[in-house]
Amino acid sequence: MDLRTRYLGLALKNPLIASASPLTGSLAGLRRLEDAGAAAVVLPSLFEEQIAAETALRDRLDDLASGFAEARGFFPEGSLPETGPHQQLELIARARAALDIPVIASLNGVTDAGWTHYATLAAEAGAQAIELNVYFPPTDPRLDSRAVEQRHEDVLGVVKRAVNIPVSMKLSSGFSAPGAVIRRLDAAGADGFVLFNRFYQPDIDLATLRLWRQPTLSSAAEIRPGLLWIGALAGTLRAEIAASTGVETADEVIKYLLVGADAVMTTAALLRHGPDHLRGLLAGLQRWGEARGFATLAALRGRMSRAGGGWPDDADRGDYITLLQSYRAPLP
Numbered sequence: 001m002d003l004r005t006r007y008l009g010l011a012l013k014n015p016l017i018a019s020a021s022p023l024t025g026s027l028a029g030l031r032r033l034e035d036a037g038a039a040a041v042v043l044p045s046l047f048e049e050q051i052a053a054e055t056a057l058r059d060r061l062d063d064l065a066s067g068f069a070e071a072r073g074f075f076p077e078g079s080l081p082e083t084g085p086h087q088q089l090e091l092i093a094r095a096r097a098a099l100d101i102p103v104i105a106s107l108n109g110v111t112d113a114g115w116t117h118y119a120t121l122a123a124e125a126g127a128q129a130i131e132l133n134v135y136f137p138p139t140d141p142r143l144d145s146r147a148v149e150q151r152h153e154d155v156l157g158v159v160k161r162a163v164n165i166p167v168s169m170k171l172s173s174g175f176s177a178p179g180a181v182i183r184r185l186d187a188a189g190a191d192g193f194v195l196f197n198r199f200y201q202p203d204i205d206l207a208t209l210r211l212w213r214q215p216t217l218s219s220a221a222e223i224r225p226g227l228l229w230i231g232a233l234a235g236t237l238r239a240e241i242a243a244s245t246g247v248e249t250a251d252e253v254i255k256y257l258l259v260g261a262d263a264v265m266t267t268a269a270l271l272r273h274g275p276d277h278l279r280g281l282l283a284g285l286q287r288w289g290e291a292r293g294f295a296t297l298a299a300l301r302g303r304m305s306r307a308g309g310g311w312p313d314d315a316d317r318g319d320y321i322t323l324l325q326s327y328r329a330p331l332p
Contacts, residue, residue, distance in 0.1 A: 008166035045108035096126030168192035217268035234260020235307025250284020
C-alpha cells in the first residue's frame with residue numbers, strides 16, 4: 001500500500017510524525033527516528049519564557065555596558081552564552097542539513113511577545129514549517145471564551161505575517177465550541193491543525209500539602225476527543241489535520257486516518273518503547289490496509305468521517321441515548 005500523504009503542504013513518505021519530545025532534542029535522536037520510519041519530526045518547543053529571559057539578559061548587559069564606557073570591552077559582540085533560543089536554532093540548522101525528512105519548529109507561549117523574531121529566525125535556520133503550541137489553561141474566571149479564542153487568533157496572525165513557511169496550530173479540546181474555533185483559525189490562515197494537545201493537570205502531595213506536577217504519558221483511551229472532532233471537521237477545512245494523543249498501536253493510527261487525519265503524531269509510544277516502535281506502527285498500518293484491499297492511504301483516509309459518509313449527522317446524540325439506555329451494570 002502506498003502510504004504517502006501531505007501535511008502542511010509537505011510531501012510525507014508516510015503519515016507518522018515524531019512530535020516534540022526529548023527524542024527530537026538531539027541530532028542523534030532525530031537520526032534514529034528517521035531511520036525507524038518517521039516521515040517528519042517536530043523539534044522541542046522553544047518557550048516564550050525562554051525568549052523573554054534571553055531578551056532581559058541582553059538588555060541588562062547592554063544597560064551595564066552603556067553606563068560604564070570602560071566596561072564595554074568586557075561585553076564583546078556575541079559574548080552572551082548560548083542559551084535556549086540559540087541552541088534551538090542551531091538544532092534546526094543541523095537537523096535540516098542531516099535529515100531527508102521535513103523539520104518542523106515548535107513555539108510555545110500565550111502572547112505574541114518575541115514570537116515574531118524567533119519565528120523569523122527559525123525559518124531562516126531551515127525549518128520547513130512552524131507549529132504554534134498555544135499552551136494556555138484559561139483558569140482565570142474573569143477571562144471569557146471570546147478573549148481566549150481571540151488570543152489564539154492574534155498569535156496566529158502575528159506569526160503568519162512574519163514568515164513565509166506553513167504555520168500549524170496545536171490546540172486543546174477544551175474550547176466551548178472546538179469546531180467553531182478551528183474554523184475561525186482556518187479562515188484566519190492556519191495551514192494545519194494538531195488535534196489535540198493535553199493540559200498537564202496538577203495533583204496534591206498529601207504529605208507536603210503542595211501541588212505536584214508530573215508528566216503523564218497518554219494512553220489509547222484518550223483518542224476519542226480527537227476521533228470526534230477530526231471526524232466532524234475533516235473535509236470541511238482548507239488546512240490539513242494531524243492527529244495527536246493516545247497513539248499506542250497501529251490501531252490508533254488507523255482510526256485517526258479513517259476519520260480523516262492527514263498525518264498522525266506520536267510521543268508517548270516512542271518514549272515508552274523507543275524510536276523502533278515506529279516500524280511496528282507502520283507495519284501494522286500496511287498489513288491492515290492491504291488486507292482490506294486499499295492500494296493507497298488516500299483510499300482509506302476519511303472513510304469514517306462525517307464528510308465521507310461514515311459518521312451520520314444524528315450519531316452524536318443518538319449514540320449517547322442508546323448507550324445510556326442499553327448499559328447494564330454488573331451485579332455485585
